[in-house]
Amino acid sequence: MIISMYQASVPRFVNILGNLSNIIDKAQAHVDARKLDVATLTNYRLFPDMLPMTSQVQIACDAAKGVVARLAGVEIPVHEDNEHTLADLKARIAKTVAFIRTVTPGQIDGTEDKEIVITRHGKETRYNGMQFLLGHALPNFYFHVATAYNILRHNGVEIGKRDYLGNP
Amino acid sequence: MIISMYQASVPRFVNILGNLSNIIDKAQAHVDARKLDVATLTNYRLFPDMLPMTSQVQIACDAAKGVVARLAGVEIPVHEDNEHTLADLKARIAKTVAFIRTVTPGQIDGTEDKEIVITRHGKETRYNGMQFLLGHALPNFYFHVATAYNILRHNGVEIGKRDYLGNP
Numbered sequence: 001m002i003i004s005m006y007q008a009s010v011p012r013f014v015n016i017l018g019n020l021s022n023i024i025d026k027a028q029a030h031v032d033a034r035k036l037d038v039a040t041l042t043n044y045r046l047f048p049d050m051l052p053m054t055s056q057v058q059i060a061c062d063a064a065k066g067v068v069a070r071l072a073g074v075e076i077p078v079h080e081d082n083e084h085t086l087a088d089l090k091a092r093i094a095k096t097v098a099f100i101r102t103v104t105p106g107q108i109d110g111t112e113d114k115e116i117v118i119t120r121h122g123k124e125t126r127y128n129g130m131q132f133l134l135g136h137a138l139p140n141f142y143f144h145v146a147t148a149y150n151i152l153r154h155n156g157v158e159i160g161k162r163d164y165l166g167n168p
Numbered sequence: 169m170i171i172s173m174y175q176a177s178v179p180r181f182v183n184i185l186g187n188l189s190n191i192i193d194k195a196q197a198h199v200d201a202r203k204l205d206v207a208t209l210t211n212y213r214l215f216p217d218m219l220p221m222t223s224q225v226q227i228a229c230d231a232a233k234g235v236v237a238r239l240a241g242v243e244i245p246v247h248e249d250n251e252h253t254l255a256d257l258k259a260r261i262a263k264t265v266a267f268i269r270t271v272t273p274g275q276i277d278g279t280e281d282k283e284i285v286i287t288r289h290g291k292e293t294r295y296n297g298m299q300f301l302l303g304h305a306l307p308n309f310y311f312h313v314a315t316a317y318n319i320l321r322h323n324g325v326e327i328g329k330r331d332y333l334g335n336p
Contacts, residue, residue, distance in 0.1 A: 001280045001281055001296065001298055002280055003171055003172060003173055003176060003280055003298050003302075004171060005171055007298065007302065008171060008176060008302055011302075011303075012302055012303065012307075015303065016307060046214075046318055046321060046322040047321050047322055047324065050321060112169045112170055112171055113169055127336075128169065130169055130171050130175065131336055134171075134175065134176055134179075134180055134336070135179075135180065135183065135333075135336020136333060136336050138306065138310075139180075139184060139310055139332070139333060139336075140329070140333060142306075142307055142310035142311065142314065143310065143314045143317075143329065143332060143333075146310065146311045146314035146315060146318070147314060147318055149311075150214055150314070150315055150318045153214060153215050153218060154214040154215055154322075156215065161308070161311065164307070164311060165303075165304060165307060165308060165311075168295075168299055168302070168303020168304050168307075
């Protein structure tokens with residue numbers, strides 16, 4: 001086995017997104033057992049100007065599909081941010097994973113020096129492929145998954161780090 | 169540039185640990201400006217049975233030095249968990265970074281298939297080097313850095329995701 005741009009991206013996103021989907025199952029069980037309003041979890045923010053749990057999941061999905069599509073040179077699928085329930089968030093994750101799985105090693109390997117241009121607030125930032133994957137997309141992806149986890153954990157959902165890491 | 173086990177580890181840990189150190193500077197400024205007891209941050213947990221902020225930083229440091237040492241086949245430096253202040257945590261990060269920087273690409277590259285055995289609670293888990301780095305150590309590292317961030321953010325420290333990502 002040799003490390004490659006594909007190995008460092010697709011299987012990693014697929015594993016952690018699957019784990020996040022399982023974590024959301026535990027959040028659903030928590031809500032059901034206590035007859036809670038699910039919005040108490042999905043709209044929860046760790047601080048008033050932080051993004052709520054729903055956005056954390058959406059952004060994690062977008063980080064994963066964005067880098068995979070950009071490296072492969074295919075169009076980024078547009079997924080509207082219209083999720084309300086935990087089942088909706090699981091569906092968002094499932095369609096993200098389904099897209100990521102369509103991309104092959106042949107489309108991603110060798111993209112270390114590929115120029116990636118990201119426009120934020122009208123300002124362009126240029127990366128090479130490896131820098132974008134390892135230095136931006138992966139830490140950003142893990143940040144939002146961990147923050148979704150922390151929001152649920154803070155609200156008493158019974159999950160542990162093993163649920164986040166899964167079986168790599 | 170070609171992705172390698174070194175590129176996927178040492179520069180990534182060094183970057184994010186530096187960002188975490190800068191985030192702790194902002195936490196110190198927050199404490200100083202409000203004349204807070206620093207323990208209100210360092211001992212803070214997002215849930216009673218989660219680990220406090222200090223442990224999140226210690227574990228992030230240990231995840232980084234552990235994987236780098238294991239891949240390189242050198243002894244893991246022992247750093248005692250005896251930090252109390254934010255300055256102590258910055259020193260812990262600094263000595264972790266100093267160790268990581270001593271390891272060269274020649275010591276880490278080509279370790280994709282190296283067997284890594286981790287013993288937890290008396291039970292052995294076996295990984296190959298690539299699986300351990302990409303599937304365990306990196307997501308675990310980012311989890312604890314993001315959780316330290318979330319604890320500080322939840323307590324009103326003025327930081328944003330740019331502080332976490334830094335300049336990759």
